[in-house]
Amino acid sequence: MGSLRPMGSERWWVLAFLLPTLAGLLLASFGSILATLALSFTDWDLLTSPVSAGLSNYADLPSDRLFMKALWNTLAFAALYVPMTVVLSMLIAMGLNRPIAGIGWFRVMFFLPAVCSPTATGLLWQWIYAPDSGVLNAGLSLVGADSVNWLGPRMALYSVVIVNVWGAIGSGMIIFLAGLQAIPKEFYEVTRLDGATAWQRLRFVTLPALAPSIFFQSVLTTINAFQAFDYIFVLTRSGNGNSTMPTLVFSIYRNGFRFFRMGDAAAQAIVLTAMILLLTLIYFRIEKKWGEQ
């Protein structure tokens, strides 16, 4: 890949063009992480001056019941959301990669939820899940079943996962479609001549060719899982500002921006970042192992 070598005054243009990005990296990204880390060792309500707190914000976390609940909910959410999103969007992409009637319409319908504001579609799902009048419970009462409190503490995790998966399938499907369309047709023709079954074609041609997309999509979906907020806020927040299914991000939002407990929020944000970082590293390890085989 050829590129130009800047000369004389051109160097200034290079710097000028990169300035916003450099400022963003320095201030908004890495500077912010360091600042958050520093804040996590203080207690600060933004009204009085910050007080040094040592490691107490971290040490208090395990005995903080709300935090432990949020941590558990976040992990459970990710454990359900990531595989469901990746597998469903891959299956739909495989279906859409066939000569089927009305393919354009299908694509639009599957993609639409990914485009709409989660706040807006969250209201719709709240209506579907509504305890005494919602569509789901109306359906249950038609068949004589008891109504379910879909967004109550017991079911909220599953209900919220379903909505998040619904909202994420569209973009996942696009990634897999691009991956599928990049597989050369000849690969399939060869297996057809060999008399391979549909299952063998999937196992030995499609899945290996999709491996990079599966990897990429898993990493991305995992990162998104740990940052999920909008649907959880709209669907599970209660009158007192708490949630029937608080996640780490919800807890950070509540501590930091509702109660202005900046030290607590910062410590929780650092825990969240560390978890994402660790998982991403694990993914890359797995990918490397795969590549070696």
Added chain:
Amino acid sequence: MGRAMTRMRRNDWAAFLALCLGAVAMFGPFVWLLSTSLKPMAEQFDMRLLPQQPTLGNYTRLFEIMPFHLLIWNSLKISLISTLGQLLTCSMAAFMFAIVRFPGRNILFALLLVTLMVPAQVTAIPQFIIFKTIGLYGTQAPLYIPSFLGGAFGTFLMRQYFRTIPLELAEAARMDGASLARIFFTIYLPLAKPALAAFAIIAFMVSWNDLFSALIYLPSDVDKTTLTVGLALFQQQYSGHWTLMMAASIISMAPVVIAFFMAQKQFVAGMAMTGFK
């Protein structure tokens, strides 16, 4: 369509049926949303799909009980400024990453990609403190200022596109004494229109749909805040008024949905290039 029909094999029919079921799950909620928004209040618990007495009354009432026109205007303004900031600063950086060799280029680009892993909530805490300290809390500025600081997704997308433009064009212009800025604005940007369009649409959508930052900077001021926060406030005040709420939901998704139907290709291209939502 007819032709596709005749070419479908048995497995294709199975896939077709599965896709139909999937389409009901994915698209069905929208049908229900539209139908409820057109029902009069008296019919809101009527589970029939079609409204018996369809009305636009919910839509007109919305604007009477909350300044939805202001919310729409605020969201539009913030999203357009943010999109502009992203287009400009990301393509500027992308241009340098794509065609100029400078010390530290690869490290810088790698660092940029690493930021994709950093949760927005982590950077939000110090940013909130800074904006509050300089007195911008409660204004719209914190919602669009960060868009002028580039970003990994946009820079990556534009860089990929710039790299497909033959370098000879830039070299020739340089021989004629054009500055790098001139080459960028008169050659690269005009040639990158397809990528810019795809990126603009995604950037607009992300900003329009943003709830988190609007919620922390403008949590309750309906004259200044965005449609998403307005909707969340509306949800609390009018809980149980489902017909009204569905109308509010339709109004707030309409601009992006219309843009989606008009520019499907750009939407799909933008998402495919970045895997970004």
